[in-house]
Amino acid sequence: MIESLLVLVVLALVAYLIIKNYHPALSLISGALILLLFAVLLGHPLYPAGEGTGLAFFDIFLKFKDTIIAQVSSAGIVIMILFGYSGYMNVIGANQVAVNILVKPLQKIKSKALFVPLVFLVGNLMSLVVPSASSLAIILMAILYPMLASMGISSLTAAGVIAMTATIMPTPLGADNVIAAQTLDYDLLTYVAWNAKISIPTLLIMAVAHYFWQKYCDKKEGASAFVAIEDDGLVKQEESDTPKIYALLPLLPLILILVVGITSMFVKGIQMDIFVLTFISFFIAVAFETIRHRSYKSIQDSAAEMFKGMGQGFSQVVMLVVGGSLFTTAVQSLGIIDNLMASVESSASAGLVTTLIFSGATTLFGILSGGGLAMFYAVIELIPDIAAKAGIDGILISLPMQMIANLARTISPVAAVVMIVASTVGVSPVRILKRTSVPTIIGIISVIVLSILLLPY
Numbered sequence: 001m002i003e004s005l006l007v008l009v010v011l012a013l014v015a016y017l018i019i020k021n022y023h024p025a026l027s028l029i030s031g032a033l034i035l036l037l038f039a040v041l042l043g044h045p046l047y048p049a050g051e052g053t054g055l056a057f058f059d060i061f062l063k064f065k066d067t068i069i070a071q072v073s074s075a076g077i078v079i080m081i082l083f084g085y086s087g088y089m090n091v092i093g094a095n096q097v098a099v100n101i102l103v104k105p106l107q108k109i110k111s112k113a114l115f116v117p118l119v120f121l122v123g124n125l126m127s128l129v130v131p132s133a134s135s136l137a138i139i140l141m142a143i144l145y146p147m148l149a150s151m152g153i154s155s156l157t158a159a160g161v162i163a164m165t166a167t168i169m170p171t172p173l174g175a176d177n178v179i180a181a182q183t184l185d186y187d188l189l190t191y192v193a194w195n196a197k198i199s200i201p202t203l204l205i206m207a208v209a210h211y212f213w214q215k216y217c218d219k220k221e222g223a224s225a226f227v228a229i230e231d232d233g234l235v236k237q238e239e240s241d242t243p244k245i246y247a248l249l250p251l252l253p254l255i256l257i258l259v260v261g262i263t264s265m266f267v268k269g270i271q272m273d274i275f276v277l278t279f280i281s282f283f284i285a286v287a288f289e290t291i292r293h294r295s296y297k298s299i300q301d302s303a304a305e306m307f308k309g310m311g312q313g314f315s316q317v318v319m320l321v322v323g324g325s326l327f328t329t330a331v332q333s334l335g336i337i338d339n340l341m342a343s344v345e346s347s348a349s350a351g352l353v354t355t356l357i358f359s360g361a362t363t364l365f366g367i368l369s370g371g372g373l374a375m376f377y378a379v380i381e382l383i384p385d386i387a388a389k390a391g392i393d394g395i396l397i398s399l400p401m402q403m404i405a406n407l408a409r410t411i412s413p414v415a416a417v418v419m420i421v422a423s424t425v426g427v428s429p430v431r432i433l434k435r436t437s438v439p440t441i442i443g444i445i446s447v448i449v450l451s452i453l454l455l456p457y
Helices: 002-019 024-041 056-091 094-108 112-126 133-150 155-162 175-183 188-225 244-264 274-293 297-303 305-333 336-346 350-369 373-390 395-411 416-425 429-454
Strands: none
Touching: 002 024, 002 336, 002 350, 024 056, 024 305, 024 373, 056 094, 056 175, 056 244, 056 274, 056 297, 056 305, 094 112, 094 133, 094 244, 112 133, 112 155, 112 188, 133 155, 133 416, 155 188, 155 416, 155 429, 175 188, 175 305, 175 373, 175 395, 188 395, 188 429, 244 274, 274 297, 297 305, 305 373, 350 373, 350 395, 350 429, 373 395, 395 416, 395 429, 416 429
């Protein structure tokens, strides 16, 4: 009883800190260390006899060390290399070229009716190149917003669509997919294929919802839906002399993954390794830069962004995963997980109930915190055991969770992307949330329903 109470109190404290914009990784790690301390005090050994440090209180930090090593040596290093590559693509201008090329076909569309759903879908496609929702919103407010305004599309419609252009694209380059596939013992491409079966129909449904909802809101709000923006309110995108062929570089790891994946179907013994393929892509990009500048020495600083980005990946995502994993370990040490599994195992319709509970909790946390991925990373290691007890495949819990974590961001008043778009347009975040609310809620419902209908049990 005391253990359960302790977990609830610390969990509430950690959730409060994250919602109040304290560092999520540090909050999770601090909460985990507190729980591990109580586990020691209450007589729950952290290691079998003879395997720890020999001092129970030192074992707390040995657990911390073991968790970091375990995460960095597995999916963590992949996340770091993907962050590094994305940072390098941004520095050499490849991301900007790719976005510009993706935007160009939109300029030829004359129908306002088609423009809103197409901008939403193309914007989500751009998230493969610019994975950060905030960064993508800044770019699209500079490039797409003036275009939308010139076509007579209302300011709030444009802002609402742009705020939702980085949601649930299926990609093997996504950190959440990498972590989930490894934890659930899925081949990465297989996991992403299941992701696509849910995310692509959901994106299409949301695109249609956007069209009708934005049209309804414009009709109801009238002239107030149009907001004049001063030129200095938009972040200007500088003209770039980066060659157009660079547009392929941000997608090169994905292209190589698909090529190797297809080749392995016909040639035995070929295996896909994202770390290897991304580093191959990096050195191809370095070669492009060397040829472009006719000097290997002059491109050293930009190439070093690869390693700076890896450091950002470690601090922003890997340590978040470490914090979640350590917190999970602490809860397990107190025996709470065994009790939870026993209750799940004994309930009727355990699989459906478990999926709905985790989906609902992720939605609530995402709205309150501005992003639910912290919760997803915190519980991902629990999912295989909970799913086994509930008699379902872990993917039925993980996929809805990670998709909802990304979707819930767009209906959170504290989400960075919402605040960026609202401040650029010069309106209250509540007015942006009104435009994103219905498409997002429809998307969340679609994810849950499609997951229950299509994912393996």
